[in-house]
Amino acid sequence: MINSDLFNYVNILNKAADATWTRGKLLTNNLANVSTPGYKRQDIEFQTYLAGALQQGSGTLDRKVAGVDLQSIEPTIYTDNSSLSYRLDGNNVDIDTESANFAENQITHDALLDAMTQEFSRIRIALSNS
Structure with a gap:
């Protein structure tokens, strides 16, 4: 995490990319255990927390992002439908x-990384023109 208002957007993108990375590992683990008797799938909750944090702020996206407490949007890993099973x-x-x-998660992760790259490019251009 970079401690500067200039990087608020990048910090949120980074937090979201970390969550998608973790989700990718969880989904891979679920696929690896597709034949394991008694295994219950796991997933991660992050998007709801991020949306809630962004709704706390008011005004433009820049102002909403600037007011986000990154520590308050920690992802939560959960076991999905632990009382249900599709098989015997x-x-x-x-x-x-x-x-x-x-x-879907891979596409989201790639988009987040691309958005970070673009944001750093904009910052680099702004710094080189000043």
């Missing part, structure tokens, strides 16, 4: 759902 062996992992979630 107690496992609740659906390979098609996990594969779709994995693809």
